[in-house]
Amino acid sequence: MKTFITTALPSACLAFLISGCAPIVPKELADARLAYQHASQSQAASVVPAELHKARESLDKAEQSFGNEPEAQITRDLSYVAQRKAQLAEALAAQSIDHQQKKQAEAQYQSGQAEIQKQTVGQLNQTREQLAAAQQQSKSQQAQLTQEQQARQTAEQKAAEAEGRAKQMADALAKLAAVKEEQRGLVITLSGSVLFASDQAVLLPEAQNRLGQVAAALLATKERNIVIEGHTDSRGSESHNIDLSQRRADSVRSYLISKGYEADRIQARGMGKATPIADNNSAEGRANNRRVEIVVQPQHQMGAL
Helix, strand or coil, rough: CCCHHHHHEEEEEEEHHHHHCCCCCHHHHHHHHHHHHHHCCCCHHCHHHHHHHHHHHHHHHHHHHHHCCCCCCHHHHHHHHHHHHHHHHHHHHHHHHHHHHHHHHHHHHHHHHHHCCCCCCHHHHHHHHHHHHHHHHHHHHHHHHHHHHHHHHHHHHHHHHHHHHHHHHHHHHHHEEEEECCCCCCEEEEEEHEECCCCCCCCCCHHHHHHHHHHHHHHHHCCCCCEEEEEEECCCCCCHHHHHHHHHHHHHHHHHHHHHHHHHHHHEEEEECCCCCCEEEEEEEHHHEEEEEEEEECCCHHHCC
């Protein structure tokens, strides 16, 4: 098992392992690897090699996605598809083998009619029952195959829809504020001077209009968790900055909730002056540090906060 996983990993994953900071392999990807290993060691390799190759290609895509973005939901979706394709290859192989066995059984049945007629009624009924069981097994496998195909199509559709909504949200937000992708998620930065009066935590009237547009964009992916961080410059005491930044983050949180975002998906944090993004020794730098950041967490972190 360990040997298979090592040889199956693409170069991007090996790079993570060598660097000593390998990401946690999603369960879906681990399941996909095991499913492909099981299929490649089964009769599928000789009976339906083309289907097994499709599973290999899907697994490679999942591995590549994992190497590029270890925590992305698309990795899980691609892994799920790869797992299903591997299972599909096994099912098709079993169906083909069953079909051949059924043909052989029917041929034997025809050639042995003379001998079968000499057998007891009980033996004849037993043969018929075996044929009926083979037919039922074939129907069950076909039903399972259809179910697997439907599940694959549903997973692919959900992945495409989620990706489309995320892009739509990011495009809309980019027109309203500074937006950037970070490991913690999509970070929307709003200037504190635009949102609040000096040393205050009550939203300005014009700020409500801006936040209303931001809220409308965020509601496109309202299943995502959000963390609102308030930040200050270095002037003033630590306790005052923590309190002010927390009250400002709470104000933005309350406003987004009033616009329809679920309360249990939004968390407010007062960061004070702990994480500046510019030099506090200049007026411009301090202005940049006085900000509110709305962090839309990745899709895989969609549980309630």
